[in-house]
Amino acid sequence: MALQRRTLHDGWRLTPVGGSGLGAVPPEVAAAPVPATVPGCVHTDLLAAGLIPDPYLDDNEARLAWIGRVDWRYETEFDHQPGESTVDLVCAGLDTVARVELNGTEVGTTANMHRTHRFGVSDLLTPGTNRLAVTFTSALDHAEAMRAHYGDRPHTNAHPYNLVRKMACNFGWDWGPDLVTAGIWRPLALESWRRARLASVRPLATVDGETGRVAVHVALQREDADPVLVRVRCDGQEFKATVTGESTVVTLEVPEPRLWWPRGYGEQHRYPLEVVLAQPDGTELDSWSGAVGFRSLALDTSPDEHGTSFRFVVNGKPVFARGANWIPDDCFPHRVDRERYARRFAQATAAGVNLLRVWGGGIYESDDFYDLADAQGILVWQDFLFACAAYPEEEPLRGEVAAEAREAVTRLAPHPSLVLWNGSNENLWGHEDWGWRERLGDRTWGLGYYTDLLPKIVAELDPTRPYCPSSPWSVSAGRHPNDPDHGCTHVWDVWNQRDYLGYLDYAPRFAAEFGFCGAPALSTLRRAVTDEPLTPRSPGVVRHNKAADGPAKLDRRLAEHFPVPAEFPAWHWATQLNQARAVRLGVQHFRAQAPRCAGTIVWQLNDCWPVISWSVVDGDGRLKPAWYALRDSYADRLVTFGERDGKLVLSAINDTDTPWEAPALLRRVSFDGSEEAQSSELSVPPRGVTRQEVPVGGSATDVFVADVPGSPRATWFSAPDLELRLPEARYSVESRTVAEGCELTVTAESLLVDLTLLADQVSESAVPDRALVTLLPGESVTFGVRGAPSADFSAVLHTANELARRA
Template structure:
């Protein structure tokens, strides 16, 4: 026997100094282990976050007993491997200290051959409190390091912000959308391995040149051998085989083999082509027999970030296989405050939802963690590009030798871990630090440096440059050659003067625009605040009532209740939503209606932003809104809530990210323009139909004209003075509808445009009708209305999504919709320990009784012109559906296993189908 492996299971844990041990789950965290043992209440319920801050002040230890047979003694090398320890940990093998860990983002391996024996062996991992470990570092430093998102007060530390000292997920310390839970634990796999022969430690497929005709790559194989080894290295891929003879000295060494693949199957992002994946197998042959092997699945592609100077500054765009990519997507944050509760099925649900929303890029934001392998593998499979931040955000960091060395190890490890994934499009040094510090401009940025002495400022900027201008780019260059590194987001360019900082909309670099929301600027500013690449912008909303009821009771249903404020991490966030709502929307009749209206408000803000960015193509070549997802149930910027329930924003993003888009723009209220935007790789011919309707459906004016739309373009295809358009009609009583029809008459795209804010429109109460499509077996149904219905909202008792939702419906229009859900029997979060939750009686997803249309048995209706009964063309199979949230009895995480189970989404007959519109929610 030359190789053995044993997963470390059957763990138990306790607080250091206590006698009783409790069962533990590895991978896991101390918080989830406490919860499973009934030792703490639900962390996400009510204000329990505040009551659980004692956990991070204690030291915790985990223990397992290994039973080893005699075969282990015959192996030359025996190693204990931890893929992740969170964060300060000491490992003991049979009471002998063998390892000290100090970085959550590293894997740890230690030789334990001389410490193990046949029979029983004890492994103990002791975690030191990050609070106790890092408070002395702050005191020794003598001054505060900026870390505004560290919720130290909630943690009982007053203003002592220690998050910058630990290489630990920054969001664990709290953020403006997430709670403060400083976890500890064995958060990735723990394995004992042994060997007496060479093994393959790593395979890197370096893509030297990839073209349509051929791909030239180099297989770099790292071998770990206990003794000198001579033999054959064999690589196979796409039915081809390459070999070379190698001799390697004891220890770790590498062997390289150049490969050429003719007519390669190229990897494309969502919308541009199929994300073809190629499997490379590396084997070590000894006398013709396979000694060791490893496989890598990657995609052959050429990805570039093009920053070419032009008259307005410089471009910021990605090219994939020589084709320009308009990046469409969102910022991804961790899916859970307790990382180990995220199943592969939850990852698949998020990625499938992104693909079904016509996205082609996600940004892994720098305040979380380097994501799990499943996340990147699924992005590879679904064709989603990944903008990958290193894990630094909104803070200044220490610059001592030990810290810098730790960062250097972290960078090398994670770049090597992720470099084979074709989804990786960019490595970015940090989130918002360059613009927050604003080194070259006084009294700008976030006001950090102005509070510090010149000496301290110089010290911190030197540390910044060491990390983000030296260590991280060197790691990318060494371990992922050819991949672009961008020092900070946002950033204009490293000019070493005031032009460096992206604190304003500029003609180069990437932009985080927060004038809307933080700056309380009007939504209309999205039309003019457009940069070359919009990597952050956003607006908040509440999750739907069903989700709110998993953390709140009836008595908490007020905007400023203690529980609502505990689940609003952005200070004045709830009031900001209300202030904008007062401007744009009619007044909701109660708090439950406010939840719905907040989603309509958020969706409208993001629609305006996305459309503005897309119609400014090719000047602007990317739009990534903040944010895709949530890590707990909360009011936030997310398009999907913690349970995976699509908000109005997610449906709006799906519509706004379609390959072909119409966008109606009223220029200063004087001229109306219809823009047609195409991300297609071929030209498009069709007919544009523009109609002015009153709210009863009557056509007041009509224009028709042919349209020739070039590939990958944006153009104004219709223009008319607003005064001419509205002559004789009141702005608050009409709607303009622009429709683009293909040559065969099918509907490619349609867009409504209103001439007044929703609060000013003269809307009547619609009578909505839902009818089953004959012959569909209840899998397709139509929705229609007698008058204009805004924000039509479909709900069902089961978890799932609809092929469209939160849409406007004109009288006479027949909208065909399907309900899509995951396989298997499941329900969303119900009663929460310690409080009431779940659906209201009648299963109406929180809608008040009365006034809602039900499904007419046997009713008939036709498909809308050009409509599809299912997902639009280009949507990913299996994309989009509701996510299960586990029942929340004692010891079960509040929704922690949301998404577990089957992830194939298929049309289903909706139970308890109801439909409402905005009119049902206003006073």
């Protein structure tokens, strides 16, 4: 009999049963069991039942804090007819500290959101009705109680998330709410099997010259030692192995395989792979199916004249990483299905992104995430789940970390998109610079995980991929971990302490985190905040800004470029523009440092709720102006102004496999429209950068403009924003309806700087095709707007001119 799988997702009920917050449970919640959804969590169950308001709106996050302090019991009943099979209860995700009971008998306990748990239940099942219960202890109460066991360890934010293996950002972050969840967040099922089953399948694909090779590592769980047959099928071939033990490796070769490439470098070819476990007579016992991609992979950290490189090399070709950091797309991650992942991937690829870094304060994403990355050629940098804290290395946490890591590496190893295992986020840096060393004394803090346990697991289970102990990382333990001349760097003095022009002081080898804060789309913010009037300091706006000293920092960073508006509409537009300009300057400056700089990973692509943050796609999935800045800055071919050695330089970046030959028009244009122009022929080799010095002579009333076919327009103002004497924005607008929406043609009567259409303010579903357009007098641009064919958008056109002239 082949393995049979039956999900147990129906008929669940939810009841509060204990915890330090039990006394705060509203009577209507305590009155009767609440229908529960599996996969799901307590918050979404209570919301679906109409017993709580939406946690994402107004101040509901704080009003619902009691949920995270309560113990919750999930219960269901199911019919079963026992047979001769071995039966396991398989829990793919229990969040987090749980006791599992079947027919009143405890079958196991868990304390790790990031692991699958399997319990043998053959002897506990009875004919007919069976009762299954899962009781969740408050993860917050548990984490605080574990201080007595481990001792206190430094961590960011309010709660000791580092003392329990749970999604760290559930406990609040500088962009995320404090919503401590509990529930059965991934599928739960009964699996029935005979003789043997596939405990794991771990295919490791490599390329050796003209030959692709897959070593398929198969681990078995067995009832007996009788021989079984493992069949592996790939590329029309079948390989067989007779197994008497608990594991085997079947190696197959594919001559001259079609390679898997990152997007922009070639096709993403994958080979279907099937593993069948059978009895010697051919009767199937279990099966696994997936796909592999053949590609070589290296992380170049060789020393050079600048320091130490950090460069991904795929199939022998260096790849400039045009990346974005990925956080969980929802505080309640069971709500993120394949369709939602696909929308985010479409937004990422449309912005020119070729790498996503799965950040260590979140989760190992579902298989859909990595499958989409494989299909679309998005490289994945995968953090192990440690972020911004010191982690105990004692038991029981150490055992949980090891089991979790082994499962994650085994599950994700088949995916060709995965290019790096990273031990932690900022923890080496934190120990060096954040006062941890003095607070910790001789207590463990996670170093053994990052430099011993995790690299050993990767070396054992996935030797095909590189590993680094943390980000940032300077490649050598003897250096400061965030040395921009060595390895990967995080740039956070910009935003936290100083203006985005500070990016110009950096020439990192690889910028793994940098970013700037800005407001979400107005329709997103208005859905989440019902303040009347809405102001920059109204209560709901402040609550939806989790950054440390966030409101004041926004204004400080604005004041470095514009008079800070008091009225909300202008303030909202100003924060969005400031963020977009920061993203544009940082990305373009770093790209222009190639080949010294080999990659940028912007913080961050997405949000988990409606919030003022560093994301370029907001919590309702709307594109912020910063997304358009990122798209323009990640263009395959780009010209950009910058300063090198005190001189103004125009850099031309060609991130394609073909030479770029094009006419270049460089102009110095006065705000009144007069100009000086020079033409030249641009010639940039494949995957190359060329630079040319620009004659100086700019003033507070002119702008340098570079136009090259195939690149977004580049501009450079010689004076600081506060000194620019931008003219009043004057323009005419014509609108017409087209098949999918409308077109809005704007003709400039004066210089227009960063012309942007905030279309969602007229129609929530409206999406313009461009933003941040600079027009010279007499020039026109047409905005295509999807989703609102008859709307009048002329009132929501905005420019930097209007902000600069507020003084």
